[in-house]
Amino acid sequence: MELQERLAGYLSEKLGADVRVSGFARKSGGASRETYLFDAAWQEGSRTIERGYVLRRDPVASVLESDRTLEFRVLEAAHALGLPTPKVSWLELTSGPLERPFCVMERLPGMPTPPTFPAGYPLEMRANTAADFMAILARIHRADWRSQDLAVFADPGPGIGAARRAVDRWRDIYLQDRLEPHPILERGFGWLERNLPSTDATTMVHGDYRSGNYLHDEAGRITAMLDWEMAHFGDPHEDLGWAAMPYWSCAGRAGGLESEDEMIARYERESGTRVDRARVHFYKVLGTVKMAAISLTGVRSYGDARSAEPTLAVVGLLLGRLSTELLTLLGIGAAPAAA
Amino acid sequence: MRPDLGDILSGIQRLLTNDLVPALTATPFLAEQAMYATLVLEYCKKAWPGLHLALAEEHGDLLATLGTAAERLAQDSTAHALATAIRGELDGDVAGVTTSTLDVLAKRNESLRALVSRAIELLDAGTEPAAGSPLHAARATIDAYLARHAARQHRELELLGLSW
Numbered sequence: 001m002e003l004q005e006r007l008a009g010y011l012s013e014k015l016g017a018d019v020r021v022s023g024f025a026r027k028s029g030g031a032s033r034e035t036y037l038f039d040a041a042w043q044e045g046s047r048t049i050e051r052g053y054v055l056r057r058d059p060v061a062s063v064l065e066s067d068r069t070l071e072f073r074v075l076e077a078a079h080a081l082g083l084p085t086p087k088v089s090w091l092e093l094t095s096g097p098l099e100r101p102f103c104v105m106e107r108l109p110g111m112p113t114p115p116t117f118p119a120g121y122p123l124e125m126r127a128n129t130a131a132d133f134m135a136i137l138a139r140i141h142r143a144d145w146r147s148q149d150l151a152v153f154a155d156p157g158p159g160i161g162a163a164r165r166a167v168d169r170w171r172d173i174y175l176q177d178r179l180e181p182h183p184i185l186e187r188g189f190g191w192l193e194r195n196l197p198s199t200d201a202t203t204m205v206h207g208d209y210r211s212g213n214y215l216h217d218e219a220g221r222i223t224a225m226l227d228w229e230m231a232h233f234g235d236p237h238e239d240l241g242w243a244a245m246p247y248w249s250c251a252g253r254a255g256g257l258e259s260e261d262e263m264i265a266r267y268e269r270e271s272g273t274r275v276d277r278a279r280v281h282f283y284k285v286l287g288t289v290k291m292a293a294i295s296l297t298g299v300r301s302y303g304d305a306r307s308a309e310p311t312l313a314v315v316g317l318l319l320g321r322l323s324t325e326l327l328t329l330l331g332i333g334a335a336p337a338a339a
Numbered sequence: 340m341r342p343d344l345g346d347i348l349s350g351i352q353r354l355l356t357n358d359l360v361p362a363l364t365a366t367p368f369l370a371e372q373a374m375y376a377t378l379v380l381e382y383c384k385k386a387w388p389g390l391h392l393a394l395a396e397e398h399g400d401l402l403a404t405l406g407t408a409a410e411r412l413a414q415d416s417t418a419h420a421l422a423t424a425i426r427g428e429l430d431g432d433v434a435g436v437t438t439s440t441l442d443v444l445a446k447r448n449e450s451l452r453a454l455v456s457r458a459i460e461l462l463d464a465g466t467e468p469a470a471g472s473p474l475h476a477a478r479a480t481i482d483a484y485l486a487r488h489a490a491r492q493h494r495e496l497e498l499l500g501l502s503w
Contacts, residue, residue: 026368116503183455184485190463250503310375317382317499320492327489332482 003098007038007055010097011104014090017042033229034059037107052107054086058100060306067229068093068101070152074204074231075105077148083140084108084224110215110223115248117211117256125220130257131266132222137209137243138270140225141236145204155202155233162234163196166286174293177300184323188289191330197279199235207231209239210248211255237276240267241283246325247291281329288326295319348384352377378499385498394444395436397491401451404484405429408458411480414473421461425454455481 004024011019024038033056041050058068068091078085086105093101117126156162171189174182207230215224244254244263254260264275299316301307327333342350355373363370386393409425412418428451436444458481468474 026366028368028371114503180449181453181456183452183459183481184489186456186459187463187482187485190459193463194467309372310379311372313379314375314499314501317496318501320489320494320496323489323492327486332486 003036004038006098008040010092011040011090012042015042017044033057053089054105054107055098055102056105057098057102060100068103070231071229072103073150073152074228077145077150077204078140078143078225078228080148081143081145083143084136084222085228086224086226108215108224110217112215113211113256115210115212115255116250117253119251119256121220125216125218126257128220129214129216129222130263132216132220133211133214133243133255133257134263134266135270136214136222136225137206137239138267140206140209141203141239141271143204145233150204153204153231153233157202158198158200160196160198162199162202162238163192163282163286166234166238166290167192167196170286170290170293174289174296177293177297179296179300179303182292182296182319182323184326185289185292187332188285188292188326188330192282192286192289195282195285197235197237197276197282199237199279201236202233203236205232205234205236205238207239207242209243210245211257212248235279235283236271236273237279238283238286240264240275241280241285242287242290244280245284245287245291246328247288247322285326285329288322288329292319292322292326295322344387345384348380352380355380378501382499386495391441391444393491393495394441394448397448397488398436398444398451400484400487401448401455402429402432404480405451405454405458408455408477408480411473411477412458412461415477417465418461418474418477421457425458428454455484 004021007024008019008021011021019040019042022039022041024036027035027037036055036057037052038055039050039052041048043049072088072091075085075088079087086108088103088105091103092098095101113129117129156165167189174185174189206225206228208227209225213225213227214222215226216222240263244260248255250256252259254263257263258266260280264277264280268275295315295318298307298312299319302309302312302316355377360370360373363373405425406429409422409429412425413422432447432451439447458477462468462474462478462481468478
């Protein structure tokens with residue numbers, strides 16, 4: 001049976017009605033989950049209900065192996081806290097209905113962007129997106145996450161625990177998924193070990209807060225923040241460092257939106273907190289090795305023949321960019337040939 | 340010999356672009372994957388002719404870097420064992436770059452790169468080496484290699500023709 005038909009059967013069972021699924025199409029991007037858009041229609045008494053949904057199904061192999069339950073819990077909490085996130089309608093952890101675990105969430109209005117905001121878009125639109133981008137981040141960090149049922153998320157608390165845990169997590173993934181030694185990344189992990197910063201307060205960190213992971217309207221106003229699968233309690237500087245990483249930057253604009261200085265000044269105004277630039281730098285280094293580790297997970301999937309998606313090969317080749325950016329962040333410059 | 344590798348890869352690209360992609364208009368995701376496949380094939384076409392030279396360049400760099408690093412590490416008692424291990428590996432290096440196949444050379448480079456990783460691990464284990472010390476000099480040698488290695492990776496990436 002086709003995936004679309006199986007989905008219609010699943011929804012019919014959940015809603016106790018005959019659900020028709022139309023416009024079912026796989027969407028590109030979303031490298032950690034297979035993403036499909038579709039419309040569902042069913043009768044409730046004499047009324048016809050029509051809604052747009054997004055199906056996110058675990059892939060056979062991906063660039064990121066993350067916990068579906070954690071993502072579901074954090075999305076539920078974010079929605080309850082009034083943050084612009086899609087409402088998750090169904091979570092299915094078994095592989096019976098659609099062969100692999102999945103969740104179905106409401107489709108919010110708005111257009112996606114690539115990982116850097118397109119330079120050709122109107123300036124006013126870019127300004128609106130830049131303003132919303134930091135305003136929403138400040139809201140995420142200020143929100144009362146501890147009022148939600150998020151006991152499954154361990155909170156490292158103040159001190160160096162947040163940085164320690166982040167470095168350990170991504171080094172473990174690197175060591176698990178590398179197919180060969182990458183001395184440049186190892187130099188990066190060594191630097192991180194020596195420079196673990198302390199945080200005075202932890203909050204929910206989105207974990208993948210960047211251009212490419214939000215929807216916006218025609219005026220550039222952000223309508224939804226997506227891709228929460230790496231959310232965790234940690235240092236809020238982690239999201240700033242990730243958003244400002246050179247990898248997502250273009251023409252000196254973080255995320256293609258505005259300069260890092262402008263972005264940080266805006267965050268300070270919105271959050272009412274002072275940003276520690278040294279910590280932003282630390283988390284840019286961490287973000288760069290994290291992105292490399294994520295890429296290597298994809299390369300392993302490709303090399304092990306668990307995935308045939310050529311995008312994973314491309315992601316692997318982009319390690320060349322990450323290596324250069326990492327060394328620049330560490331202050332290690334180009335050198336002449338070895339004597 | 341014709342068809343050579345370039346002919347074959349070009350043929351597959353034409354098949355994807357002219358025949359498969361137009362047939363996949365109803366499934367944009369698959370059409371996009373096919374376009375990515377042509378991008379990767381273009382990279383293969385550009386990378387293949389220079390691959391042996393690139394591996395040979397890296398091999399030479401690794402031998403020179405590790406030779407210099409071993410000399411410097413040998414001057415510090417905490418790094419003696421690693422210096423000896425590196426020298427042992429280098430003495431046993433019989434991978435003639437002109438006579439080795441690509442896979443053999445790539446594997447050999449991988450082994451030598453693992454020694455660079457071990458040197459980094461050792462240098463990161465204690466406090467940052469003091470300026471002027473043999474370990475500091477070894478660190479500088481390794482860092483210079485890393486910068487050249489990144490430059491080589493970047494050259495590879497340029498062949499892909501994807502930038503932002």
